[in-house]
Amino acid sequence: MDFSFSPEQEDLRREARAFLEANPSPSMEQLTELGWVGILRSGDFSFLDAAVIFEELGRVLYDGPYVLNEVAAQPGDDVWSIEIDGFVPHLEKVTRVLTADMQGTGAAGETVATVDESLGLGRLSANGTEPAEGTWEDVRRRLLAALALEAVGIGSRATEMALAYAGGREQFGRKIGSYQAIAHSLVDAYVAVELSRSLAYWAAWSVAEQDEQVDLAVAAAKSQAAEAAVLACEKSIQAHGGIGFTWEHPLHRYYKRALWLEGALGYGREHRAQIADSLLS
Amino acid sequence: MDLRDTPEEAAFRQEVREFIGQNLPDGSARRGARRFEDADREWSRRLGAAGYAGLTWPKEYGGAGAPYSHQAIFLEELARAEAPSHLGVIGLGMAGPTIMAWGTPEQKERYLSKILMADEIWCQGFSEPDAGSDLAASRTRIEDKGDHFLVNGQKVWSSFAHIADFCILVGLGDPDAPRYKNLTYVIVDMHAPGVEVRPLVQITGQPEFNEIFFTDVKVPKENLLGQVGEGWQVAMTTLLHERGTLGFALAATLDVAVRKLLALAKERNVTDPILRDRVAREWVELQALKYTNYRSLTTLTKTGIPGPEGSASKLVWSENNQRLTKLALEILGSHAHLSDGGGYADGYWQDQQLRSRGNTIEAGTSEILRNIVAERVLGLPRSR
Known part of the structure; x- marks a missing residue:
């Protein structure tokens, strides 16, 4: 039993973190130069390598189609998005869209206004389709794991912001992080995110290994990680006080992404219903 | 991976x-x-x-x-x-590691192997009526009488004391020394004259733990662990082990509870979607705890130091167990109020639900554990 990333994967994480801190919104061309595009199709990398990148992209609130393009894992030079719950993220930034019936379609349609303004969500208009490669079962597993990993990145960042703030901000002559009401609330955020991180890594490993428990793992990870990210953002906003509630502070963007992740491919209860069906049958 | x-x-x-x-x-x-x-x-x-x-x-x-x-x-x-x-869980997880870290060669030779073979059972004498989470406020007197220590005082919440042969005891060695430098840590023979054990009946009706009264108990000098006044440091070794090695045992007991919960839900043919949601959540929470322990274990195996993510295991486990046992009672419905379970599992769930209220108190209250995670893992400023 070894529940850690390899030294090469840790190197990749360091490289990704440094790059994304300087370039939080990289173009597909930049990502291609880094060798990250087509990572799952190359045969040289596993889903665990992709998992490292997905989590790091979550930390910087990456706002492009890269994750969905990798999860779709289609051949050719098109940039793909995936229709999720009737909407297509980043519709205007992609050339093809994968639908649940495993058809590829041209990326035509209208973009809608969303609470998380970085989603670029669109509705597909009727379009010519042609069969895509692979099965929806596999795409859906990869997608749930990727959403979980992105949520872990969001939850971690939101918690870190709150810890930094609580360690610096003073009221009544003391750092507010020394008050147990603040500290214990942030411990709960940290613990929830760490627990869900374990589930997300388990899910990523299960996808990489096509483990027999993969469906339970991705359902558990996605539901728990998205809920933990929402919790961490809410506790972080609270710990920040008024500033955390303002448009200028980045927290609300993390929060809105977490809320999107919570609902994408079904809220937690839908996944837990599936888990219950499996466990109680 | x-x-x-x-x-x-x-x-x-x-x-x-x-x-x-x-x-x-x-x-x-x-x-x-x-x-x-x-x-x-x-x-x-x-x-x-x-x-x-x-x-x-x-x-x-x-x-x-x-x-x-x-x-x-x-x-x-x-x-x-x-x-x-x-x-011998107290001996294996607490007394043994403390003796290994602080004991003399004679103490190691005398005590360790008998712990393994369950020839001698150990209990812990830390908490007192007026010193619970605040161990440094201990009043049990461990007086240096030259050729022996004289112990007077009272300890509480001591599991296994009624069958124990030895007690790891922390008490006030030097009342004039400053806080944290005033404690002394000794091994006490539970069969010595002046040691009296009274069972404490818990809310379950079971006397799982005890009070221990010490009246002019003579403790030989060779039973000292560390130095006089070093009791706080020795006790921290004990508590580190209590909390550090516990994660896997806790996940294992939660695993049993989840298995029983799933069996109960099947037996009672639970169709209510809200109950099913909550049953599934307990299973998910168990996996989260288990895999978090694995992560911490991998770090421990590779570096010799457990990963920080494992430090919250006991905190998480206790709250999971409280939620899970209440859920089981809800699934039992009207049978929940029958102490023998009304034909379901001999009152197992009724007992476990009440027992679980102790989980967030024993071995470090959840409030103390949150302080520890806040200060030592997250680096937040001290609250005290």
């Missing part, structure tokens, strides 16, 4: 499984409340003789010197078989 057993781990798991199958006393599985029966002592001896009691103890102290992963596998297999744990 590979979450499967290595071939070597798989072989060990198989060996443990066979051992449990051949040695587990009849009727010890599926027992409700924890009891301390002769069967448990015999079972503990067998665990000791087979080398499973001190798996991670160094070989020089009679342990197996095995990697931590073996300890995790062993506990998982015990849980799978619903087998009772070794009676």
